[in-house]
Amino acid sequence: MLRDRRHEMIVRIVRSEGPATVEALAERLHASPATIRRDLVQLHDEGLLRRVYGGAMPIDERDDPFVDVAAVRGAEKDKIAQRCAEMVKDEETVLLDIGTTAHRVASYLRGRSLTVVTSSLAVLEELHDEEDIQLIMLGGMVRRDYRSLVGFLTEDNLRQIKADRLFLGTSGVRPGGHVMDTTVVEVPVKRAMIAASDQVVLVADMGKFPGTGMARVCGPEDLDVIVTNAPGDQATLTAMREAGVEVITV
Incomplete structure (x- = not known):
């Protein structure tokens, strides 16, 4: 597993499950335990967790997992987000998924004349004062930890929407090109977003290869474009290309 992906997983484990030992x-x-110890030193220095004797614990049980994940590979996510924003044309209707990279895409859409549809409260916070952007929030049940809206109301709202393009997030991409998610409740919303969009753009930094996640969102045949910075995973990117997906590497 790549270091950045390992760091992301450590932060998630400690935040969601509480204190964890180096051995666990x-x-x-x-x-190796030595590798984990080095990881914990770095994550402690970055303020993402608290290193203690024999392991790590969350800094504060009320910490926001969205903020934790947003701090990992920030510069790389920015490059991906900037490239995605360049794909968007004025007056388009853009659908933004939840997740930290999609949120960064929103930051690069500021000042544009667009319609943005989203289930992300972070995107709402980013764009609520942009007068030239018509901002449409999907309804649903609030997942506070991840700043998202989910449930049958969200899915029903999406059936009334037609977007020019979707920027889709993921927990990971399997070697065959299958898009995965670790949170089952988000999967139906992501599938509804795909169905509502003319073009599906997957945003996936190098930490998403190889993929993790128990729930399959879609296969490569459901994607049009992937924007990534993971040139090293040629097997997965080749599978994407063979399925007709345009691969953009930043």
């Missing part, structure tokens, strides 16, 4: 993290992430 090493076994779970298939890494």
Whole structure:
């Protein structure tokens, strides 16, 4: 597993499950205890967790997982987001998924004349004062930890929408090109977003290869474009190309 992906997983485990020992993290992430110790030192220095004797614990149980994940690979996500924003044409209707990279895409859409549809409260916060952007929030149940709206109301709203393009987030991409998610409740919303869009653009930084996640969102045949910075995973990107997906590497 790549270092950045390992860091993201450590932050998620500690935030969602509480204090964890070096040995438990090493076994779970298939890494050596020495590697995990180095990871914890770096994550502690970055303020993403608190390193303690023998392991790590969350800084504050009320910390926001969205903020934790947003801090990982920030510069790389910015490059992907900027490239995605360049694809958008004025007056388009853009559908933005939840997630930290999609939120960064929103930041690069500021000042544009667009319609933006989203289930992300972070995108709402980013664009609420943009007068030239018509901002449409999908209804649903609030997932506070991840700043998103989910449920049958969200899915029903999406059936009334037709977007020019969707920027879709993911927990990981399998070697065959299958898009995965770790949170089952988000999967129906993502599928409804795909159905509502003329073009589906997957945003996936190098930490999403190889993929993790128990729930399959879609296959490569449902994608039109992937924007990534993961040139090293040629097997997955080749599978994408063979399925007709345009691969844009930043």
